[in-house]
Amino acid sequence: xxxxxxxxxxxxxxxxxxxxxxxxxxxxxxxxxxxxxxxxxxxxxxxxxxxxxxxxxxxxxxxxxxxxxxxxxxxxxxxxxxxxxxxxxxxxxxxxxxxxxxxxxxxxxxxxxxxxxxxxxxxxxxxxxxxxxxxxxxxxxxxxxxxxxxxxxxxxxxxxxxxxxxxxxxxxxxxxxxxxxxxxxxxxxxxxxxxxxxxxxxxxxxxxxxxxxxxxxxxxxxxxxxxxxxxxxxxxxxxxxxxxxxxxxxxxxxxxxxxxxxxxxxxxxxxxxxx
Numbered sequence: 001x002x003x004x005x006x007x008x009x010x011x012x013x014x015x016x017x018x019x020x021x022x023x024x025x026x027x028x029x030x031x032x033x034x035x036x037x038x039x040x041x042x043x044x045x046x047x048x049x050x051x052x053x054x055x056x057x058x059x060x061x062x063x064x065x066x067x068x069x070x071x072x073x074x075x076x077x078x079x080x081x082x083x084x085x086x087x088x089x090x091x092x093x094x095x096x097x098x099x100x101x102x103x104x105x106x107x108x109x110x111x112x113x114x115x116x117x118x119x120x121x122x123x124x125x126x127x128x129x130x131x132x133x134x135x136x137x138x139x140x141x142x143x144x145x146x147x148x149x150x151x152x153x154x155x156x157x158x159x160x161x162x163x164x165x166x167x168x169x170x171x172x173x174x175x176x177x178x179x180x181x182x183x184x185x186x187x188x189x190x191x192x193x194x195x196x197x198x199x200x201x202x203x204x205x206x207x208x209x210x211x212x213x214x215x216x217x218x219x220x221x222x223x224x225x226x227x228x229x230x231x232x233x234x235x236x237x238x239x240x241x242x243x244x245x246x247x248x249x250x251x252x253x254x255x256x257x258x259x260x261x262x263x264x265x266x267x268x269x270x271x272x273x274x275x
Contacts, residue, residue: 053246054247056084056085056086057104058101058106059087059108060110060237062194063107066272078250089191089192091110093113098120104247105239105254105255106127106240107237109237111236118240130239131267133273135172135176136226138225140205141221143225147225148225150180150184154183156185160185160187161186161200162189162190163210176232180229188205212271241255
């Protein structure tokens, strides 16, 4: 298996290009309810275009580990299909796709990034939101900087990492800090949330604003501190089959599995919220 790196009732939320303005203003597109899968995907890998194929998924860096777990179960049920991931910042991935990078599916950490790809005519049909995430303050073990909340990110003696504002975790961080009336003093702006989290794990910074799922994934390598108001700034994760997918049947099967109840359980165990 090569890797680069809707809830239980079967309800998902759909992203459409016409809802783009709402996404920019409120970090969410206008969404309509639609029916999703309610169990393991039943599409046969022997269907035309699916047998012995590879599905290339461009996915947000924050999805890396959980998508590995989801892909492992998908590949077990579809032994003739391999799933590979190209992971990175959502805005950078969207730009790669707009520049013609080949891929079969797209799963950013932002409905705005998905809207950019939809507007470019690169989505086969529609996009569905399959998970959500919120921010948390990550600190090294023992919290050497004595961080207790967002206001500490203003302290000049602390080394602070934030995601760059053009990527979803950075946009969410900006919104959260603005809502809290905090002017953070970041020493570094990272191009994806995993890069910010790595600096915490290596002890290179005293604090970083990252997703709750990244703190959970880090285990003993980091500690998480809840940020007041984080529940009001939620990132939604949409997924879609790309219009020029080289393996459209297999890609549709993988996307359907991501929208299934089984995948929702895997996502929940990794700390993601429901769609």
